[in-house]
Amino acid sequence: MSSILRRLPPSAATGLRTGARHSLAEVYRPADLVVLGLGVMIGAGIFSVAGRQAATAAGPGVILSFMIAGIACLLACLCYAELSSTIPASGSAYTFTYVIFGEVWAWVIGWALILELQLAAAVVARAWGEIAVGALANAGVRLSAPGLAADLLVLAILVPLTGVVALSARVGLRALWVMVAAKLLAIGAVIVVGLPHVDARNFGDFHVPPETLTTAPATVLEIVVGESHAFGWFGIFSAASAIAFAYIGFDVVATAAEETVNAPRAVPKGMIRSLVLATVVYVAVALVMVGMVSYTKISVDAPLASAFRAAGEGWMAHVIDAGALLGLTTVILVLIVGQTRVLFSMARDGLIPRGLAAVSRRYHTPSRVTLVIGGVAIVLAEFVPVLTLQELVVLGTLFAFGFVAAGVIVMRRRMPHLERGFRVPLSPVVPALSLVATFWLMVNLRLLTWVWFALWMAFGLAVYLAYGRRHSVLARPAAPVPVRSGGRHRR
Template sequence: MSIFRTKSVEQSLRDTEDPEHQLKKSLSWVELTMFGIGVVIGAGIFTMTGRVAHSMSGPSIIISFIIAAIACGLAAMCYAEFASTVPVAGSAYTFSYASMGEIFAWIIGWDLFLELFLASSVVAQGWSAYLAVFLSQLGIDLPPQIVSGGRFDLLAFGLIMVLGMLLIGGIKESVRVNTVLVAIKLFIVMFVIVAGIGYVKASNFTPFIPDKQPVESSGGLTQPLLQWFTGSQQTAFGVSGIVAGAALVFFAYIGFDVVATTAEEAKNPKRDVPMGILGSLVVCTILYIAISLVLIGMVPYNQLDPSASLAKAFTTVGKPWMAIIISAGAVAGLTTVVLTMMIGATRVIFAMSRDGLLPEGLSHVHPKTRTPYRITLIIMLADGLLAALVPPGILDEMVNIGTLLAFVMVSIGIIVLRRKRPDLPRAFRVPWVPVIPIISAIICLYLMLNLSIETWMRFLIWMVIGIVVYFTYSKNHSRLAHGSELTADINAEITNVMDHQYDTRRKARRAAAQSGATASPEAAEPEPTATESTDPPKES
């Protein structure tokens, strides 16, 4: 049994029709775009911009955002092509299974589970912190034991429980709630932009690219892997600061890939999913640049508060009440991120379970809501406990390294599948293959190398655990290993055979009818009997 066996695109598509594993197709391109915006735009739009501008790029952070958007757009195009070609739940896991083989699919699936599972917990902790600040601004102080950093983060736990029950209730209902929250978030972001335009000063953009300065580097396990390997000295500002800033703000775009996990639930996935992925990326880029222009224009970059830059900027110009609105926007923004990450995690595990790499019973869907309720319950409880008990800040970078590895594998997978299956219909095609996928993979690898040694060590330990699970369980229980197919696969094969038999009989009757003028009446074909219908056979 080869660990490099691939699952055909045709079989992946047939699996989506199996009654016990069939998800409800109800999402439009507008909802998918809002879905992507909901996960990309979080609290970072209010904090990351000021932090990077203050310490790394200065006013040229605008260029950093553009560079990061272009780099992220390369990976987004690869996701869009795969999602339009293989519109099946699982995102990069499913794409890798179709292009590179089972072992790579398992590695990516295991990696995505880590990314999405941890992301929802980490962001829930941030949501708890922002909610506590927001309530404090309204004069409501909560006990420190039940908020972020306390003994048991009850706010984060409660959020995940509520969102988990919403997910079990149905994907359409979940996306409706997400759409409402995203609309609120976008309104607050636009309000902040419009309110700040009147305080913009052109002099604050000079110098646009500040002179390069050395930066005190961290040492030990917290230093970037590339810095440890090359012994290089990190610098800020200047051209190198723009590039370093782009590497930092790149993570502000992470999340659009989660749209691909819902491809199986889109009404017209070949059109809607690429539009959702690329549309959300374009909208988010415009908003990031607009916020950067307003923030830098209001306060000189070297006077920004790295921890609460936007709120402090409005306080500086005599509008402290704007801090309450910004906190409300952060709460709404992070709610949609947690919801979207939980959806992504459940769909990846659903796809792996349906393929037999994880216990198949997990992938059964609820007969009424058509959602993977068993997986959702498990994710909900585990996520809630992780968010409530693990101290904030420990697992943040683990999310980034998992996402970047998925980007690398999807970029390479585009090249592989183009060569293996050039015949497949592709509603969206990445231009200039293999150049663009190769550039995308190199950029993501570079960003991975800029993560800390400590993050790499944790990630490798997680991967080793995954390899052990694969060879002890998944390899032997894989449906490809046994040649087993879901009900839909078997029914499809039976229907194909019966249709072929029907076509053969019909051609024979037609040939006999054409030769009837010269043939004797006794040689003519008898009329169909009750046991031989002229209608095509029905699928059992």
């Protein structure tokens, strides 16, 4: 019972209790955080998600779906911005929850973040391998064993990226800048080349008459309603839930708070700016996609590439392949960084083995936990059908979104004295709206996803009761175990 009630003091979360909270080097500037956000939010989905959702769920109204999803994520982003400006620590939502709600709830959120980030890294790496095989085929390279080639390519991307994150945050950051710039150039080419082929008639009135589907209800909302729908306003909002997967990732920026110069002000700006820019880019590509070809003629498998081929610009398929691979590479890199920082914080608090919180004296990074994360991602991507589990990534993320939104309301009441570098406007209205939007996105996920998520969380609670509750540093406040650290390293 005591573990449910005990909370991490705000001063401990930000490093005033021990030096352990200040063991990571300050690497990030405000512009770096924007690149970090764009690196994880803009992946291969930008070239496919608009066409796929237009063809199957929303029609030309998919543009409205992108705006709705962007607004829902912006509400959550504002809540993250306030808490990260108040508690600028590596654990992001995990640490926020530890301070506001208590240890057991922090464990729940940390366990959900492990699911989100670890599974996401494996999903994206697997997708990278599949897309790379397709890109080679488009370039005329014939592979006798494409399945084996995809497996080898997964290794070829995860091993070096894990090494980069483990050895040097600065090298990883420089590589991220280069790759984000390159993929934005590819996206710019898509927009510039595609715009002359846009036909306004393809937009219609952004609303397609709704259809009742013959398939059995699968999402929680469909089961409650009793039938499945596509198109119409139901389809537009349903597509927004699927599209939210594209925006997920801005929360990873908050995990870099401990390594950011002037974090209370820089982190909120970095998160909000990167999300707004990502939304603008996604909407721009969606306008081109839907405008180039009628939603009834969109190829679900390769929507954007097929649209360019129909317009006589087949060479753009190679640009799209290159942009997709660059996009997924940066996503994997940032996901590994985010997962490393969450596990680092949990280990530092004793909820998982504290040896994982060791910081390399030579490289000034939590290299040990990074190698563990990379190894697990390789196993998952190679031996588990992770592409069928990507909704679990969304549910784990949305679960954290809900706690963060509630955390803003509770912290304003319990800890009004804490200094905040950013304040959510119109609180508690905006956090409440974020809770509603998050709930809507969650009920649009499949019931089977909820079942798997419940099983994962039940297993996590058992792990906490068996290990974390007894090894927590708050269980032994008089004699915390020191964390090996290379000290605080500044630029």
